[in-house]
Every structure is written in structure tokens, then in C-alpha cells.
Amino acid sequence: xxxxxxxEITINGKSCSGEVEPRQLLVHFIRENAGLTGTKVxxxxxxxxxxxxxxxxxxxxxxxxxxxxxSGSSVTTIEGFADGANLHPLQExxxxxHALQCGFCTPGMIIAADAILRNNPSPTREEIRQGxxxxxxxxxxxxxxxxxxxxxxxxxxxx
Amino acid sequence: MTTRVFSxxxxxxxxxxxxxxxxxxxxxxxxxGMVYAAILRSMYAHANIRSIDTSAAAGQPGVIAVYTGAxxxxxxxxxxxxxxxxxxxxxxxxxxxxxxxxxxxxxxAVAVVVAETRYQAEDALEHIVVEYEPLDAVLxxxxxxxxxxxxxxxxxxxxxxxxxxxxxxxxxxxxxxxxVTVSDVITLPRLIANPMxxxxxxxxxxxxxxxxxxxxxxxxxxxxxxxxxxxTGVPEHKIRVIxxxxxxxxxSKIPYYPDEAITAFCxxxxxxxxxxxxxRSENYLATTxxxxxxxxxxxxxxxxxxxxxxxxxxxxxxxAYLSTAAPGVPTILHGLMYSGAYDIPNISGTIYGVxxxxxxxxxxxxxxxxxxxxxxxxxxxxxxxxxxxxxVEVRRKNLIPKFENGHDVVTGLTYDSxxxxxxxxxxxxxxxxxALREEQEQARGEGRLMGVGVSTYVEICGLGPSQxxxxxxxxxxxxxxxxxxxxxxxxxxxxxxxSPHGQGEETTFAQIVAEEVGxxxxxxxxxxxxxxxxxxxxxxxxxxxTAVSGAAVTLATRKIKDKSKALAxxxxxxxxxxxxxxxxxxxxxxSPDQHKTIQDIALMANVAWDMPEGMEPGxxxxxxxxxxxxxxxxxxxxxxxxxxxxxxxxxxQRYIAVDxxxxxxxxxxxxxxxxxxxxxxxxxxxxxxxxxxESGQPLTGTMLDYALPRADxxxxxxxxxxxxxxxxxxxxVKGVGEAGTIASTPTVYNAVMDALRPLGITxxxxxxxxxxxxxxxxxxxxxx
Numbered sequence: 001x002x003x004x005x006x007x008e009i010t011i012n013g014k015s016c017s018g019e020v021e022p023r024q025l026l027v028h029f030i031r032e033n034a035g036l037t038g039t040k041v042x043x044x045x046x047x048x049x050x051x052x053x054x055x056x057x058x059x060x061x062x063x064x065x066x067x068x069x070x071s072g073s074s075v076t077t078i079e080g081f082a083d084g085a086n087l088h089p090l091q092e093x094x095x096x097x098h099a100l101q102c103g104f105c106t107p108g109m110i111i112a113a114d115a116i117l118r119n120n121p122s123p124t125r126e127e128i129r130q131g132x133x134x135x136x137x138x139x140x141x142x143x144x145x146x147x148x149x150x151x152x153x154x155x156x157x158x159x
Numbered sequence: 160m161t162t163r164v165f166s167x168x169x170x171x172x173x174x175x176x177x178x179x180x181x182x183x184x185x186x187x188x189x190x191x192g193m194v195y196a197a198i199l200r201s202m203y204a205h206a207n208i209r210s211i212d213t214s215a216a217a218g219q220p221g222v223i224a225v226y227t228g229a230x231x232x233x234x235x236x237x238x239x240x241x242x243x244x245x246x247x248x249x250x251x252x253x254x255x256x257x258x259x260x261x262x263x264x265x266x267x268a269v270a271v272v273v274a275e276t277r278y279q280a281e282d283a284l285e286h287i288v289v290e291y292e293p294l295d296a297v298l299x300x301x302x303x304x305x306x307x308x309x310x311x312x313x314x315x316x317x318x319x320x321x322x323x324x325x326x327x328x329x330x331x332x333x334x335x336x337x338x339v340t341v342s343d344v345i346t347l348p349r350l351i352a353n354p355m356x357x358x359x360x361x362x363x364x365x366x367x368x369x370x371x372x373x374x375x376x377x378x379x380x381x382x383x384x385x386x387x388x389x390x391t392g393v394p395e396h397k398i399r400v401i402x403x404x405x406x407x408x409x410x411s412k413i414p415y416y417p418d419e420a421i422t423a424f425c426x427x428x429x430x431x432x433x434x435x436x437x438x439r440s441e442n443y444l445a446t447t448x449x450x451x452x453x454x455x456x457x458x459x460x461x462x463x464x465x466x467x468x469x470x471x472x473x474x475x476x477x478x479a480y481l482s483t484a485a486p487g488v489p490t491i492l493h494g495l496m497y498s499g500a501y502d503i504p505n506i507s508g509t510i511y512g513v514x515x516x517x518x519x520x521x522x523x524x525x526x527x528x529x530x531x532x533x534x535x536x537x538x539x540x541x542x543x544x545x546x547x548x549x550x551v552e553v554r555r556k557n558l559i560p561k562f563e564n565g566h567d568v569v570t571g572l573t574y575d576s577x578x579x580x581x582x583x584x585x586x587x588x589x590x591x592x593x594a595l596r597e598e599q600e601q602a603r604g605e606g607r608l609m610g611v612g613v614s615t616y617v618e619i620c621g622l623g624p625s626q627x628x629x630x631x632x633x634x635x636x637x638x639x640x641x642x643x644x645x646x647x648x649x650x651x652x653x654x655x656x657x658s659p660h661g662q663g664e665e666t667t668f669a670q671i672v673a674e675e676v677g678x679x680x681x682x683x684x685x686x687x688x689x690x691x692x693x694x695x696x697x698x699x700x701x702x703x704x705t706a707v708s709g710a711a712v713t714l715a716t717r718k719i720k721d722k723s724k725a726l727a728x729x730x731x732x733x734x735x736x737x738x739x740x741x742x743x744x745x746x747x748x749x750s751p752d753q754h755k756t757i758q759d760i761a762l763m764a765n766v767a768w769d770m771p772e773g774m775e776p777g778x779x780x781x782x783x784x785x786x787x788x789x790x791x792x793x794x795x796x797x798x799x800x801x802x803x804x805x806x807x808x809x810x811x812q813r814y815i816a817v818d819x820x821x822x823x824x825x826x827x828x829x830x831x832x833x834x835x836x837x838x839x840x841x842x843x844x845x846x847x848x849x850x851x852x853e854s855g856q857p858l859t860g861t862m863l864d865y866a867l868p869r870a871d872x873x874x875x876x877x878x879x880x881x882x883x884x885x886x887x888x889x890x891x892v893k894g895v896g897e898a899g900t901i902a903s904t905p906t907v908y909n910a911v912m913d914a915l916r917p918l919g920i921t922x923x924x925x926x927x928x929x930x931x932x933x934x935x936x937x938x939x940x941x942x943x
Contacts, residue, residue: 021278037187038180040406042355043439047862050355078180091178095170098831102661103177104355104406110178125875132870136862138353138407139661141838141899142870144831 007071011036012080020067027051027062029070030077038078038107042136049135052108053077059115061134078107081114090114090152099148101139109135113149122153165674168827171666172681182404185359185374190432193361194223196425197280198418198435199270199287200444201262204296204516204855205309208260208269208289216272216286221279224429225287226421227270228259234427235420236390238480241382241634242487247321249632252312252514254480256390256417256424262291263311263479264516265857266444268417273425273433296516296855300476301453303515311479311514320477320512321486325494327569328505330459333468337459341541345534346924347904348848349451349476351443351865352523356406358446359436360419362426371427372399375419378408379698380658382635384690386415386483391423402688405660409839410522411446412660413700414483418445440861448849449523451476451515452489452530458538459505464546464553469497471508471534478519484633485521486512491631492527492619492701498568499535500579500617500793501557506569516855522700524839525900528618536614536905540912541921550909551592554583554615564886574617574791575885575893578819582795582881583615586817589879590797603917608802610914613795614905620894621706621790621885638785639708640694643672643715645778647765649758651683653715656696657708658688662896663828664704668712670824671890675716676723676757677743694781702792702894705824706885711784713889718780723760729771730755730763790885790893794818796837796902798910807933809845809911811874816902819881821893829895830878836899837876838868844907845872848926866926915939 004019009029016034030039030053039062042050046064053062054076062075081088090110093099100106109132116123116131123131128149129142137145176182213225238254258267270287274280295309302308303318311318334340361374371393377383380400388395405412418435426433437445452475459468475489494508539557543550559566561578568574595611602609622628625636642654653668669683686692696708720740727745728735731753739748746754755763760778763769767776799813816833823829846866850858859865884891904925911927912920918939923931 024278031187036180037183040184040356041186042357043862045439045861045863048355048439078178082179087175087178094178095174098168098171098827100174100177101663101831101835102355102405102407103173103182104184106177107180129870129873136353136355136867136869138355138409138839138867139835140831141834141836141868141876142873143834143876146870146875 005068007067009070010074012076022066022068024067025063026065026067026070029067030062030075036077036079040104040107047136049108049112050105052111052135054111059111078110081110089155093148093152093155097144097148097151099140099144105135105137109137109145113152116149117153117156121157125150164670164680166823166826168825169666169670169680171663172669173663173665184356184404184406185361185376186436188361188374188403190361190363193432193434194273194275195277195280196271196273196422196433196435197277197284198268198421199284201258201265201267201269203262203291203293204265205294206262206291207294208258208262209292210290211270212288213270216283219279219283219286221275222272222283223275224273224425225270226425228255228257231257231424232259235424236392238415238417238420239386239389240481240483240486242484243632243634244321244323244486244490245632247323249321249486250315251481252314256420264518265855266518267479268421271421271425273429298515298517298851298855300451300474300513300515304474304511304513311516315514318514320481320514323490323494323510325497325506325508325570327571330468330470330505330507333505334459334470337467338462339545340457340459341538341545342457343537343541343922345454345456345537347450347452347530347533348843348925349517350449350523350843350847351849352409352411352449353867354407354409354411357437357439357442358412358416358418360422361432361434362423363432364426364430366430370397371423372401373419373423374401374403376405376412377402378412378658378660378700380688380690381656381695382698383415387423390420399691402658407661409524410449410526410700413698414447414521443857443860443865444518447482447519447521449520450530451520454534456534456538458542460542464548464556466501466503466557468505469503471497473508473510475510475512476515476517476520477512478517479514480519482519482521485519487631487633488522488527489530493531495570495572496528496531496619497535497570499532500559500615502559504569517851524836525897526701528897528901529840529904532614532616532901533905533908536909540909544916551587551613555580558583558615572619573788575788575887576883577617577791577793578881578883579615579617579793582793582817582819585879585881586795586797586815589815589817589877595799606804608804608914610800610910612798612906612908612910612913614902614909615795616902617791617793618897618901619789620702620792620897621786622701622703623786623789625785635697637697638783639696639711640781640783641708641711641715642694642779642781643712643719645719645761647762649678649682649761651678652686653683653712654686654693655708655712656694657704658699659704660699662699662704663825667705667824667828668709671709671712672716675713676720678757702896706790706888706892706894707784707786709892710786710889711782714782714784715780718782719778722778722780723757725771725774726760726764727755730769787887790821790888792818792820792893792895792898794898794902796906798906800907800910800914802911802914802932804936807929807936809927809932811841811907814874815877816899817879817881818895818898819883820895820898821885821888822882822891824892832895833878833899834876836897837903838873840900840903841873841907842868843925844904844927846926
């Protein structure tokens, strides 16, 4: 596979360009080319959600998007969620509610939770659980993640 | 005044780096000049290797090297088993890192490619040509132990790796004299641990110094160093193992795997750093799995429900080779727990550890104890049904009465402390048990299938006294050590040999130090997971980190306090025995204004301008803690389910956990452990289980096929706790990591079976998928 294609993706507001194989997965571009390792590879089959990022305003599982598909797009990863030293309300709520243990699913989980709240600022507990269905956590049994999303909804003005 | 933080649910200090994506897990590390390994794995469950041709692969773009078992022969020793249980005729067949002549499971390593990029390494795997001669395979552990079954190892006839027995009292006499006996066959499916972080290893060999550094997703880096030494021959003091951020393990990151040995081998051959990271599908083939028990069990009792005997015959699947701790799991951690929370006077069990053509089986959260608790708790329900008694009443009749300092059970264990009836009372109150039974009565009248399940459990944790470890064949100790180091500014580093990977001990241990010597919790930093930076320790598993390693931290901090008292006496010109301590201050009795703070002491000890005669400078202490006994957390859980009579779909409606894990240092973390544990124990009842076809091909090869608990499948778990301190632990701590997993499997299984009782259904093999439940209901309705 010798052919390489130029790409340019804006990640967390910063332009990242490179020459990549057409088959390269976006998650590998983010991790290897852009050096942002907060986005994880958990399953390769878009089941677990550890690679979830925001792609042009919608969540996407970056293990199932080709880098070339995302060229010209804007991506936000977990590293782009805090505003300097100020944590995003979801990050704060995850911390307050012990919504993480090993932390490996957390970046994807926070981004999935953000999508829930963007679409529905005052979700019910049931709606939160359904909204997190595409992200697997093996440590927490999800309960504190649900609590965290509820708390973030309140601080973000929904709730 | 410092803030009191002991027994308080303070936020974890681990979290800021994790919620911002700044934590560094093994696969996040990139070293200069690093190259990538990918491993070719057997596609057959059982086959002879006729030939391997790597020439085409070697010529692929970016490929640096291709190695097979012929290359590692003489360079890598076989993988050792580290739990050699005695009196069991244990067989330990050779386990080469790379199979050379024969493969024994789908996933057995056959060759490794090293290339400049991971994509190139994986591409080249497809150009390796292996000629196999397929052989018959066997997966069911009972079938594997029968005459005529395909044989995996020449030195393990009938595939039996060991036959281990537990006995206490006279079980045969108890059964002969029993008013009533009940029996069951319980199958605990093979489970995949599924930490969200796949395993990974980076090996960096520096030939000039003869030093090997291994970054590894390990729960026990010191054991990994020891076993790396055994397998690679690099001396132990020249090996550094670093377990950086580790994304969960649940037992599956205890073992020493072929993969890290292969990665080390590649780096040693090539002289450059080599990284290997498994894919999730690879994890499903090559990372150790759990359970795989077939349990033929029976219980004897009097007509009024007093249990008089328990007999078991268990076939425990071990997979194709003995993994690091495998033999100890279905024996020491299982059979010795057969008395459960009850006084069962007569027990006899025989456990066959059986090789089968599957991925090796080792510890998975609970490790042996869920398998024991499930069989006991299921039999209690079966007995209750047989006698027409309420299952809660049978439990009450048999629970060990409250004890504070030691209770012997016939399997030879001495439980430390317990008030089992209290947790049962608490859970029944919380659930509104009698109202639930009335509701069930009404539901049944309406044709609805509602069920209530209860289990009362006790677990063996805080592993454990090293003398016992030796007596039961564990090839290591089970103590822990800690170094507490005060810097001149009064800030503290604590180095521990254990290796938490999600359990939050960076916070919990800081809370211990803060409580013991009155420093601010934020002034304490815990260092773990690096064999060059930390003292020896045996690792994080078996609910032992806070119980054992936390005790070492406590004792080391108490030494700091003793030295501080002596130094304060010298500085205040008083006798040591006249110095009192309160909340971070040392003062002369009766004169609290004349005091030295712990920070004053730290500075004076470090500058050493005015030390008492004979006292060494510095404020640092280490402690080694070898527990005098195991700890025995316990509890009572209750679940409410409803089964859809039309589809077999199970709705888990309520789950209530009441656990007593002794003194709690951070109740928020304890509750989180219960939540996660319960979810993992519910998994195999409702969804989880590895499925193989007849040829030994795993059909559950990805997360698409292996059903894990998801957010929308679980109810809110109602958590309560009681506190019965462990009498022998410096803080009264017992441990909580596995409690939820141990209790929830029998609780939910019993609830579903209770729901199906009106149809006459008494057993369905886990997982209880809608299809299986629907079929059982159809059979029952058709007079099955």
C-alpha cells in the first residue's frame, strides 16, 4: 500500500496535516499523527465507544471512520474539552460522582454524554442510560456515570 | 487543623489526568526508534504444524524480522505455572511462548512479525504460510476428562491436570442419614474479563548494559519481573517492569503471557524498542478467561431445613495450558469456601482440573468464589423448594451466628469476624421482603412471572498469609511492603509494591497517611507500578490491595509517628513518654502550646541539625506486612426480576446489595466497587458466555457476539453496608473488590428460577438468554 493521500483535519482547533494511507483509521491519525492519546482503541468493531470523538458537531466512533473521510473536517477529542484549567461541566461531574475507575472508557463516555445533553438538555435517567448504550464501561456498572450526566445536566442549565 | 478525610468519600486524585485524556497507558507510549510486533495465531483449536514458511512475509514492506518457535527455542524458556497445588498429582505440560509442533487452541501463537509500523506488521502476517494437520478438539471440560477424548498433552492422561479434594466431617454418612437430599448440575460459562484496555507490552533491551525494560499492562509488575527473568534468562536486577496507567484487569492482567515474552525476545534480538498491543479480537483468543465449571452438586438436610452435608464433583476447564495461577483458582479459592456463610458440618468435594482446546483459564474477578457461592446458594434455594420453606428461612436456620474473633469451618479455614444475619436483615428490610412476596403472589395470579432471589455470601480475601501461600503451593509470598518518605517541606511520597489499576488506592492510601500523622491528604502522593521505584509487592488482585498493601502503608506511617515523637521530645527537651500526639502536632503533655508539627519534624529530621544521639537523619520508614489470616467480607444481596412469558426476556427490576467489608476508608470508592462488581456478576446470568463450535472455533469473537452489560440493561443498584471490623487488621479493613461479583451471580440466577417455578422449571444453563428461557418455557408448557 504505497499510495498516500494528503489530509488536513482541524483537531481541537488546531490544524493537523499529513500524508496517510487511504485505509488509515481516524483513531490512528488522532493518536499517531496528532499525538493525542486520550482517544482510545478498545474494540476495533465500533462496539465499545472508547474512540468516540466529535466530528463536525456529531459524535463518531473514530475506529470506524477513515482519516481521508475526515479530511477538511473539524474534530474535538477529550483533550479539547477543558477550557484551559477549567474543566468541562461533564468532566467535573464525572470527578464529583466517581464515574470512572480505570479511566479507559472515560474520554469516549464523556463525549457520548455530551452528545446526549446537546440533543436533550434535561434527559431522564432512562434516556441517559439509552444514550450511553453505545459505550461500554467494565468498571462502574454505569450507575455513577448516569449520576454524573444528571449532575452535569443541572449545572449546564438543563436538569 | 487538617481536614479529617478518613472514612470520607473524597474525590479521587487519579481522576484529573483520566478525565482530561492526559493519562498514559502502555499503548500511549511511543519510544524513539520503536518498531511494532504482530503475532500470528493458530486458526485451529487443535492441529499439528507440518511446516511454516515465513519467506514471503519477510519480504513485505517495512518488515524487519519474522520469528517462529524454532527461533525462540533455546532463547525463551517455557512459561511456568506459579501455583503448584499440592496433593493433586498436578501435571505441568510444557507451554512454549511460540508453538512449534502443535497448536492447542485458536489463538496459540505461531509466529511473530516485527515491522516499522503496526499496519505493516499485520499485513505481513497474512503472508506467512502455515501447513496444519487438524486434530479433533474437545471443549466441554467433563467430556475432555472421559476415555477416548482427544488428548492435548502426552503427560496429562485423560486431559486431567489435577485431581484435588476437600473434605471435612463425614459427608457420606451425612447423606446416608439425611431426611432429605437435593441435587443439581450447575454450569458456569467461560467468561471473558474484558478490561476496556486491551493488553499491551513494550520491551526495550539495551545490550550495552544488559538491561531490559518492559512496559506492561500488569496487575503485578513485581511478579511480571520475576517471571520475565525465568522466561528470558535476564537477571532479575537487570529487569525493570513498569505498569503505567492500566485500564482494568479483573484478573486477566495477573498472568505472565507468551506475548510479553515474545516482545522481549524481539527487542533482545533487534536491539530496538518493540511494541505489541492486542486487538480486541486477539484479546478474546489470547487473554485468559474465567470460570468454565461443570458442577455436579448435592446437599443433605434435616426435614426442618438444617443443612447437614454438601458433596460436589466439579470439572473445571483450564484451557490448553496451565496459566500462571490457574490451578489455585478452582481449588484453594473455591473448594475451601464450600461452607459459605453457613455451618455445614460435613463437606466433600472433588475437583478435576481439565485441559481443553480453549484459551487458558485463570483468575477472573472473584476467582473460584463466585463458582462456590453459586453452587451453595443455588442448592439452598433448591432445598427450600423441596422442603416447601421460604429460602430466607432456610438461610436463617443455617447462617453462622455473629462472631468477632474467629470461627472455624470444616474445610479448615478460620473466618475472621462476621454478623451474617445482620446483613440479611438489612437487605430484607431495604427490599420490603414480605411485601415483595405478596406482590409475587398477586403477579402469579395474573400469570406474570415475577421472581425474588436472595444470596448470603462470605468470601476469602486479603490474600494472605505467606506461610499459607507456601503450604498451598503458591510460588510466591503474599505480603506487601510500603515506604513512606517525608520530604523537608513536609510533603510525602509513599511507594507501594501493589499496583492498583482503577481501584483508587492513590486516594485511599493518601487518606490513611493523612489520618495517621495529620498531614493534608493533598500533601501525600502514592507511587506504584514501577519495579525500579517501588519496593517488592505481590500485586493487586483478590481484594487485597487496601487490605494488605494498605496495612503496610499504615504500619510504615506509624513508624514515622514513633520517630517523630522521639525527635519532638528531643527538640522540646522532654522525655519521649511525655510527648502526646493530636492531629498532626506533637506536644508535651499538659502543654499543647509547646508543640512541633509533623512538618516541623520533617524539616528537622531532613536537615538533621539537632538529632538525638543515635537517631538516624531523615524521616522515612518502610514496613512489610504479612497478614496473620485472610479477611472474610460478607453480605446479603437481593434481586427482583420479571420474565416475559411470551418472549423469555428477563427484566432485572431491582437489585439491593448489603455488604460488610469491614472499616471503609473511602465509602464512595467502596460503593463504586460494589456497582461494578454486581454488573460483572449479573453478566453471566443474563448475557455473557464464550461459545465454541464443535471444532473449537470461538463463535463469540468480538464485542458484537459476546454480550456485555450495557447501561440500558441494568437497574440502579441500591447499596447499603454494615461494618464489622476485621479483628486482625490494623485498620479493621477487609476488602471489597470482588464482593459484588461473588454475590450477584447466584442472586440473579435464583431470582429468575424463582420466577419460573410456577412452570416447573428448575434449571437452565447460564447465560439465561431469552431464547433459552423461551425454549424452557415451551418445553414446560408442552409437558416437558
